Amino acid sequence: MPNRSPNAKDWDLRLQKRKMSGQQAFSYVEKCLESYKHVFNPDILRDKVVFITGGGSGICFTITEVFLRHQCDAVIVGRNVERLRKSADTLMKATGRRCLYYQVDVRKPQDILNAIDETLKVYGRIDYLINGAAGNFLCPLESMSYNAFKTVIEIDTLGTFNTSKAMYERYFKNNGGVIINITATLHYRGQALQAHVGSAKAAIETLTRHMAVEWGPDRIRVMCVAPGPIADTEGMRRLAGGVLPEALTQGIPIQRIGERVEIGNVCLFLVTSMAELLTGTVVVADGGSWLASSNDFAQRSKLFTSVSNSSRSKL
């Protein structure tokens, strides 16, 4: 039996955590912004179409909203069709634009191809692809199962490849387009308890450069947006129990975490003609967080234990 760290039994709460995460993710109903201030022309995306993986929830729900508020039409895809339906309905009511939804597991290329074909039948075009589908949980390498690591790589990295390649084959190759891959900053410093996601996002940032080089001549720009901690998201609920402790917030140069709408606005900028010189690059949108915040394994372990304990009390 290998030596185990003093905290090892805390890591074995993973099954309880998984159960809790599933319950939260599937019962949460998304809400639109109470108000939105247009900086760009509100018409700037009129009659364009955006296809967003993971658009049924969290950051990608709000990216979708920002695009719709600029007269785009949208398609959101994910596995939970009931949540997608509710989210599409909410988005259409709030913005007056069209939002289709399809059940897609980004690990299954045929699901993606079917959704793209259906989208093209309805809208006749797709201008932007946003790869936001992802999976995450806190876990030290020591107790991460082989399948846990593989699962995150399959959703994040292979999911991004599968969706981008399907989009290229079906439409972008002949029509051009913009691809935005949502990554993170976890891999820049080897964030504790995040080896699986850090590895997956690092691969996506590398893939982005390859796609930008090979597909640039086809008038396709490919970029990443790397958010830091973003309020009111599943990511924050899983990684910090929902609210970042004040001591950690104070470590962020801008003294606060980000808002979902700020990531939506960055993505909006990247698809406009103002960003036509940008491709193969990563826009880090984190208020300087990764440069300055602590990455101490012992401290992160305490956070993990407290998140696990609060999860257990909700079971």
Ligand code: NAP
């Ligand atoms: P979220 O609401 O849980 O978004 C993840 C989405 O991915 C969900 O809508 C989920 O929908 C979808 N998804 C998961 N597995 C899928 C699969 N196999 N096939 C298709 N869709 C799948 O979490 P979030 O916190 O807003 O995160 C959104 C993105 O931002 C992620 O890429 C995340 O890594 C990144 N990010 C978040 C933060 C943060 O602070 N929250 C920080 C940095 C980066 P279904 O369950 O319906 O499939």
Ligand code: COA
């Ligand atoms: N800690 C450690 N391991 C975990 C875990 C956790 N909290 N949650 C899942 N796993 C492991 C499982 O035990 C399993 O490994 P095993 O077969 O060796 O036991 C493996 O990961 C796959 O889990 P499974 O539940 O079958 O995968 P899934 O494909 O149904 O779900 C997840 C994928 C695990 C990423 C799930 O959390 C999810 O759907 N996430 C989407 C939402 C999300 O993560 N949002 C945040 C984005 S930042």
